[in-house]
Amino acid sequence: MNERVRRALPAVVLFVAALGVWEGFVRVTGIQGFILPAPSGIASAFVREWPVLRSAAIGTFGSALAGLAVGILLAVIVGLAAARWKAVREGVMPLAVAANSTPIVVLAPIAIAWFGLLSPWGTISVVAVLVFFPIMINLVRGLRSAPASHHELMQSYAAPRRQVLLKLQLPTALPYLFSAFKVAAALSLIGAIVKEYFGGSQDRLGQYITRKAGLFQFEQAWSAIVLASAFGVVLFVVIGLVERRVMSWHVSVRLRQ
Amino acid sequence: MSALELRGVGMVFNPGATNEVTAIESIDLEVSAGEFVSLIGPSGCGKSTLLRLVGDLLAPTSGEVRVNAKSPREARVDRDYGMVFQSATLLDWRTVLDNVALPLEIMDIPHSERESTAREMLELVQLGPFADHHPYELSGGMQQRVSIARALSFKPSLLLMDEPFGALDEMTRERMQMELLRIWQETETTVIFVTHSIPEAVFLSTRVVVMSPRPGRVSELIEVDLAQPREFETREDPRFYGLLTELREALRKVDL
Numbered sequence: 027m028n029e030r031v032r033r034a035l036p037a038v039v040l041f042v043a044a045l046g047v048w049e050g051f052v053r054v055t056g057i058q059g060f061i062l063p064a065p066s067g068i069a070s071a072f073v074r075e076w077p078v079l080r081s082a083a084i085g086t087f088g089s090a091l092a093g094l095a096v097g098i099l100l101a102v103i104v105g106l107a108a109a110r111w112k113a114v115r116e117g118v119m120p121l122a123v124a125a126n127s128t129p130i131v132v133l134a135p136i137a138i139a140w141f142g143l144l145s146p147w148g149t150i151s152v153v154a155v156l157v158f159f160p161i162m163i164n165l166v167r168g169l170r171s172a173p174a175s176h177h178e179l180m181q182s183y184a185a186p187r188r189q190v191l192l193k194l195q196l197p198t199a200l201p202y203l204f205s206a207f208k209v210a211a212a213l214s215l216i217g218a219i220v221k222e223y224f225g226g227s228q229d230r231l232g233q234y235i236t237r238k239a240g241l242f243q244f245e246q247a248w249s250a251i252v253l254a255s256a257f258g259v260v261l262f263v264v265i266g267l268v269e270r271r272v273m274s275w276h277v278s279v280r281l282r283q
Numbered sequence: 284m285s286a287l288e289l290r291g292v293g294m295v296f297n298p299g300a301t302n303e304v305t306a307i308e309s310i311d312l313e314v315s316a317g318e319f320v321s322l323i324g325p326s327g328c329g330k331s332t333l334l335r336l337v338g339d340l341l342a343p344t345s346g347e348v349r350v351n352a353k354s355p356r357e358a359r360v361d362r363d364y365g366m367v368f369q370s371a372t373l374l375d376w377r378t379v380l381d382n383v384a385l386p387l388e389i390m391d392i393p394h395s396e397r398e399s400t401a402r403e404m405l406e407l408v409q410l411g412p413f414a415d416h417h418p419y420e421l422s423g424g425m426q427q428r429v430s431i432a433r434a435l436s437f438k439p440s441l442l443l444m445d446e447p448f449g450a451l452d453e454m455t456r457e458r459m460q461m462e463l464l465r466i467w468q469e470t471e472t473t474v475i476f477v478t479h480s481i482p483e484a485v486f487l488s489t490r491v492v493v494m495s496p497r498p499g500r501v502s503e504l505i506e507v508d509l510a511q512p513r514e515f516e517t518r519e520d521p522r523f524y525g526l527l528t529e530l531r532e533a534l535r536k537v538d539l
Contacts, residue, residue, distance in 0.1 A: 175372045178340050182366040183437075184359050185389045193385065197376045275376045275417050 063245040068252060071245035078234070083253055086231040089146050090218035093153020094210060101158045105165035109195070110187075115166065126159035130217055134224035149221045149230075156217040157210035164206035168199025201276055204269040211261040215254055284352065286441060286473040287314040287337060292346035293498075294332055306332045307499035309346070312492065316440070319467055319474045321484040321491045323530070325538050329499025330477045331445055337475060338364050338443045351440060358441075362390060365434030365472070367444040371426035373418040373433075380405065380414040383433045390437060404432040407466060424455040431463070435470060442467075442474045449479065460487055464513055481534070485526045486513060493530070495537035503533045 045065045051057070052064040059067065072079070104122075108115040130152060137148040172194050180190045222232020231250050238247040270279050289312040296304045307329035314320050322330040335341040336348055339355035350358035358364065373382045384401040392400070405411050408428040418426055427447055434442060448456045464487060467474055478484050484491045485507055493503040507526055509517055517523055 173372075175368050175370060176374070179366065179368070179372050180389075181340060182338060182359065182364050183386045183389045184362060189389050193389070194374070197374065200376075273376070275419070277419075280419065 060242050060244045063248055067245045068248045071243075072249035072252065075246055075249055079231075079250060079253055082229050082231045082234045082250070083257070085146075085227065085229055086149075086218050086222060086254070087215075087257055089149035089222075089230075090153055090214040092146070093150040093218065094157055094214040096150060097154035097157035097210065097214075098161055098207075100154065101161035102165060104158075105162045105169070106191075108162070109166045109169035122159055122162060125155060128155075130156060130220050131224070134221045137221060138225050143225055144227050148226060149218050152221040153214045153217040156213050160209045160213070161203070161206045164202040165199055168202030169195045171202070172198040200273055201278065204265065204273070207265050208262055211265060212258055215258050215261075219254060284316060285313050285349075286316040286318070286351060287312070287475070288347075288349040289313070289333075289337075290347045290349075292333075292336060292343045292348055294329070294336060294341065295344045298344060305498040307336075310499070310501055312501060314473060314475065314490075316473050317471055319464075319476065319487055319489045321476045321478055321488040322494060323478055323481070323484045323491060323534070324494030324499070324502075325496050325534070327499075328494040328496040328537070330494055332499065333494075334443050334445050334475060334477050337441075338366055362386075362437055363440050365437070365439035365442045367427075367430050367434050367442070367447045369446045369449050371418070371423075371430040373426055373429055375418055377417075378414065379410065379416050379418065379421070379429050382418065382429055383436050385433060386437045392437075400436055401432075404436045405429075407435065407469070408432045408462065422455075424451050424459060427451065427459065428462070431466070435466065435472070438470070440473060442472045444474065444476045446477050446479065448483065456483070461513075461515070463487065468512060481527055481530050482518070485509075485523060485530060486518060491530060493533045493537060502537045505530055505533065 048062075049065050052062060063071075104114075104118060108118050133152050133155060134148075137152045141148040141151065169191075176194055176198075177190070180194055185193075219232040219235070222230040223236050224232075226233060228234075228237070231254055235247045235250050238244070238250070273279050289310050292310045293308045294306045296302075296306055310333065322333060324330055332341065336343050337350065337355060339359040342355075348355050351363055353361065353363075374385065377385065380398070380401050383404050384397045387397040387400060402411065402414065405414055408431055410425060410428055410432065413421065413425065418429070421429065427450075431447070448459050451459060460483060463474075474487075476484075476487060478487075488507050491505040491507060492501055493505065494500065495502040505526070509520065509522060509526070
């Protein structure tokens with residue numbers, strides 16, 4: 027426990043110091059609230075707005091998580107097929123790259139047109155498209171990264187393909203997958219909020235931020251941003267904890283001890 | 284019955300292309316069950332290629348390989364081969380015990396039998412106390428012993444070893460050689476052993492195949508008539524020195 031506290035200390039100190047500098051800067055310069063609100067102002071807006079924020083956040087985070095789940099599911103299915111068959115790989119990759127290069131700004135109105143303004147599937151589909159690519163790419167790369175000698179070993183046992191996948195390729199792909207999950211977790215929040223920014227239920231963080239910014243209530247807008255970031259950090263930490271449990275054997279985990 | 288029979292075996296990589304390479308050419312060799320045969324020769328003589336042809340990791344472009352009177356492919360499907368590579372090729376995410384049990388898992392052996400066999404094999408290589416460790420906690424020599432235990436776990440009739448002790452220091456290497464001979468005698472497996480080391484080939488083998496490079500051919504067969512079982516003192520036997528000299532001469536001839 028002591029060790030944990032010691033490791034978390036630099037981050038905590040830096041965070042508190044940054045808040046202090048920020049607060050001091052705003053007070054000394056008397057900079058206007060709509061340009062940069064003070065942390066204390068954001069905190070009090072957060073407390074005041076909590077009931078509204080809470081309800082909006084549940085909707086937004088729910089869509090982000092659902093989109094993440096759908097995206098992961100699709101990416102795993104396509105990734106497995108692409109790692110297995112060269113034709114799939116060659117067929118899917120250009121499409122995946124094209125989909126990945128499409129800005130979400132464009133996806134949002136399309137999703138709204140397809141699923142309707144208030145359907146949660148609009149947000150879910152945008153998030154799913156966004157997280158699909160990094161997960162699929164990393165999974166394919168991970169599945170194909172087992173050394174040739176390990177494949178020869180499996181071959182010498184006349185191991186069926188399913189066994190090679192389960193006992194060699196998937197464990198090899200785990201570090202790649204977890205890296206992708208961390209990237210995808212952040213993307214899922216960005217995707218959900220940007221999509222909501224363009225349209226959707228009022229009871230969502232994206233809409234809340236648009237509304238408050240439009241009213242020049244920047245402290246409230248910032249409090250929603252802080253909430254979204256905090257959730258991003260929580261997701262990242264949870265994925266990291268699962269990673270450490272699942273991959274205790276891996277260098278990246280061992281050397282962190 | 285011969286455990287291994289090679290008739291006019293040749294291997295050409297990239298046939299017809301500009302980078303065509305004849306790795307080995309018209310090799311004939313017969314190995315009886317229970318023999319310990321080493322393949323030795325300068326780099327590029329095709330000894331590893333030959334081992335891979337036997338193990339059905341490559342298919343010859345000419346000639347025929349028979350293993351226990353079967354094709355290499357049939358032999359592989361029948362799980363006749365235990366392979367040991369120069370690196371231990373252990374799976375990092377599995378414990379030592381689970382690494383040894385890997386082939387048994389793939390062969391659908393029931394769990395309880397798997398575990399008892401794997402433990403028995405670990406005892407054989409004297410790593411019983413390390414069953415629950417992970418490979419990264421073991422030294423190179425210990426990892427290689429795990430990989431030998433794994434290769435033996437399903438009692439293959441043929442052990443194919445590709446410079447298994449190449450990365451080990453001299454002392455560990457000599458200890459491992461003793462251990463391998465003890466295991467060979469206990470299990471009565473046939474061993475095909477690729478090596479770069481003259482003393483290793485003489486100390487371990489019943490027969491040494493000397494190969495010449497470009498293209499790889501068998502240039503000489505040397506019977507090693509040292510008494511069995513080989514012991515620490517075997518290396519001090521005048522006959523051992525005699526054989527070292529004989530093998531060294533044979534290798535000098537192919538390298539000219």
